[in-house]
Amino acid sequence: MKQKRVIPGFGLSIGVTLTMVSFIVLIPLACLLMNVTKLSIGEFIEIITRKRVLASFYVSLMTAFVASLINAVMGMIIAWVLVRYEFPGKKIIDGMIELPFALPTAVAGMALTYLTADEGWVGSLFARFGIHIAYTRIGIIVALVFVGIPFVVRAVQPVLEKLDPSYEEAAGVLGAKRSRIFWKVIFPEVLPTLFTGFGLAFGRCLGEYGSVVFIAGNKPYETEIAPLVVMSKLQEFDYESATAISLVMLVVAFVVLFINNMVQARNAKILNGGN
Amino acid sequence: MKKEERNAAITKWVLIGITILFLGIMLLLPLIVVLVQAFRGGIAAYMSAVADEYTIRALLLTLEATLCAVILNTIFGLFASFAVTKFDFKWKKILTTLIDVPVTVSPIIAGLIFILLFGRRSILYEWLKAIHIKVVFAVPGIILATIFVTFPFISRELIPIMEAQGKDEEEAAALMGANGWTIFRRITFPHIKWALLYGIVLCTARAMGEFGAVSVLSGHLRGRTNTLPLHIEILFNEFQYIPAFAVSSILVVLAIFILVVRSVLESRGKKEYES
Numbered sequence: 176m177k178q179k180r181v182i183p184g185f186g187l188s189i190g191v192t193l194t195m196v197s198f199i200v201l202i203p204l205a206c207l208l209m210n211v212t213k214l215s216i217g218e219f220i221e222i223i224t225r226k227r228v229l230a231s232f233y234v235s236l237m238t239a240f241v242a243s244l245i246n247a248v249m250g251m252i253i254a255w256v257l258v259r260y261e262f263p264g265k266k267i268i269d270g271m272i273e274l275p276f277a278l279p280t281a282v283a284g285m286a287l288t289y290l291t292a293d294e295g296w297v298g299s300l301f302a303r304f305g306i307h308i309a310y311t312r313i314g315i316i317v318a319l320v321f322v323g324i325p326f327v328v329r330a331v332q333p334v335l336e337k338l339d340p341s342y343e344e345a346a347g348v349l350g351a352k353r354s355r356i357f358w359k360v361i362f363p364e365v366l367p368t369l370f371t372g373f374g375l376a377f378g379r380c381l382g383e384y385g386s387v388v389f390i391a392g393n394k395p396y397e398t399e400i401a402p403l404v405v406m407s408k409l410q411e412f413d414y415e416s417a418t419a420i421s422l423v424m425l426v427v428a429f430v431v432l433f434i435n436n437m438v439q440a441r442n443a444k445i446l447n448g449g450n
Numbered sequence: 451m452k453k454e455e456r457n458a459a460i461t462k463w464v465l466i467g468i469t470i471l472f473l474g475i476m477l478l479l480p481l482i483v484v485l486v487q488a489f490r491g492g493i494a495a496y497m498s499a500v501a502d503e504y505t506i507r508a509l510l511l512t513l514e515a516t517l518c519a520v521i522l523n524t525i526f527g528l529f530a531s532f533a534v535t536k537f538d539f540k541w542k543k544i545l546t547t548l549i550d551v552p553v554t555v556s557p558i559i560a561g562l563i564f565i566l567l568f569g570r571r572s573i574l575y576e577w578l579k580a581i582h583i584k585v586v587f588a589v590p591g592i593i594l595a596t597i598f599v600t601f602p603f604i605s606r607e608l609i610p611i612m613e614a615q616g617k618d619e620e621e622a623a624a625l626m627g628a629n630g631w632t633i634f635r636r637i638t639f640p641h642i643k644w645a646l647l648y649g650i651v652l653c654t655a656r657a658m659g660e661f662g663a664v665s666v667l668s669g670h671l672r673g674r675t676n677t678l679p680l681h682i683e684i685l686f687n688e689f690q691y692i693p694a695f696a697v698s699s700i701l702v703v704l705a706i707f708i709l710v711v712r713s714v715l716e717s718r719g720k721k722e723y724e725s
Contacts, residue, residue: 180537181621184630188533192545195526199601200551203563210566249472256469260462268469270713274477276652277705277712279659281679282698285686286480289487289695296483297475321476353458382556385661385679389686402558402662409562409666414571421559428554 207425210418222419227395228404232423235401238312239380242319247373249320250327251365257328258335272328275321280385287318288389310392315400318386323376330372334365367442374435378428484702487695499693500700507673508681509700511589515596515664515677516657522597523653524646527604532638534605535612536620546609552601560598561666564591587669592677595663600653607649608642615641644719648712655708659701 211219222228257269275283291298291308298308308314338361346356384402391398401424408417489496499505533539534546552560568574568585578585585591615638623633661679668675676684678701685694 182536182617182624182630182633184532184634185537185539187630188529189537189539191529192526192533195522195530196545196548199598200548203567203598204551206567206572207559207563249468252465253469253473256465260466262466264470266713268473270709271473271477273709273712274481274705277655277659277708278481279661279679279701279705281659281661281682282484282701282705283480285682285694285698286484289691290479290483297479321480324473324476353454353461378554382554382559384556384558384665385659389683402556405556405558405562406666409565414566414569417562418566421556421562424556425559428556432554 207418207421210414211422214415214419218415219419222416223423227399228401228416228420230396231399231401231404234312234315234397234399235381238315238319238400239377239383242316242380243323243373243377245316245320246323246327246376247369250324250372250376251331251369253324254328254331254335258332272325275324280322280383281389283321284318284386284389287321287386288314291317291390309390310394310398312398314390314392315387315398318390319380319383322383322386323380326376326379327369327372330368330375331365334368335361338364367438371435371439371442374431374438378431378435381428381431382424481702481706484695484698487691488699490695491692495692496696496699499696502693504673504676505678505681505693505697508676508678508697511592511676512658512678514589515593516654518593519596519600519657520650520653523600523604524650526601527608527649528646530605531608531612531642532634534609535615536617536638549602549605552598557599557660557662558666560663561595564594564598564667586667587671588675591667592664592675595667596657596660599660599663600656603653603656604646604649607645607652611642611645612638644715644722648715648719651708651711651715655705658704 214222253272257265288295288309290296291301291314293299293302293307293309295309301308306313308317342360343356346360351359382402384400384406387400388403391400391403393399393403401420405417405420405424408414408420488499530549534542565586566572568578568591570586583590585594619637620633623637628636659679660677661683664677665680665683668677668680670676670680670684672681672684678697682694682697682701685697
């Protein structure tokens, strides 16, 4: 039943690929799992249900969720503006979107901290009303919004570009108002990719470390995110706790990835089915 | 009808205003604050911070790690995307998922797995010690972490392009008797060269800026295992704001350069694709 491969080079390319995947990804991850199995189930549960650890999970999930929600709304607006409107400076704005990928997170975190501290350019405006950004959960959300901007914009943009204008025209001819056309015709088409963008940003925000450490202030129970707890456990050479907490983070990351892939596969099916 | 048009114009400019305001505050302002703060003490203070011995050593280590990551990941990316797109085999889906794992894993976990694999508690530790190789809290660890976090960056750019191109051309060439290297050089490579270049640019950006994973594996020894982002963190935490921002400005300029290269490459690729 073996199908003959026409193109040469399968053995070499799959060999190199598998070797490198094993050494860089598979073996190190397996090592993490092996280290977890050294703990008994009771010990594992004891570690991950400590108050401080649970609080950090909550802070991580909450801030990542709020930041991704903000990014979903803003990303939708930005993508819409970039696809539908012409205005001076559009090219520059389009090019800027990827800045969070290009700028090291530590630099971003530091600059945002400096800006949003009570005596900073932006922070001083808010401090007058008693709102503190840096060193609070709001600060964490600001940093995560920065990190997540490109995900939603770049997910929604191509879909908006490819949207068939004939449906909108038909709705317009039938007398639908612009807002109605948007909510009834355009938005349902974009919603699945908006969700994908949200999921990607959420996944990224859950693990984010570099930009958050500067701005968070890292107070236990208040502004301590899960990656930071792992880091402090490592500095105390408490590898058991670090590994156990990491496993929980890893599982959550995979669940987010899995849900996202399912939504994406469904989208692809709908899109291809339409052709 | 007039009123509808006027409303549409209002909506347009309100949305453009929101976009510019949001991106101006979230993306542009952090860049401006870095550059302003860097030069606050004058050119002399800037130069002394940038030309500082520890800064230059950190820059060299960053370049070393980046170069290793880019070379290795380019080789991997080419082989992996060739294997995945030009051949059919079992478990392909699992392989592509595994390749993507490093971007979904928190950088802290990326650092942790290499500590578990090569650190004091690993079975490899004694063996490595016997041949005088130190991985954790040393340069090899930093390089490994950098390779891990940027692992899929090039294959991710190549796979969609090669998938879209299909394999008919390669199969035709193979049937006419071309060998693997000729097929790759004459047929596959011309299609992917811009995507490859873009992948390399992205990989470089991320490798130079990686913070979390490197921070776990670096012993934070000034002048020995400090990369540029780690050096910035130390300066910032010591309240040496002018040097911290001065060193950051190098990375800011680099990020802007990367964004410009990206948009040039993208329009190049599009033009060639259309013609």
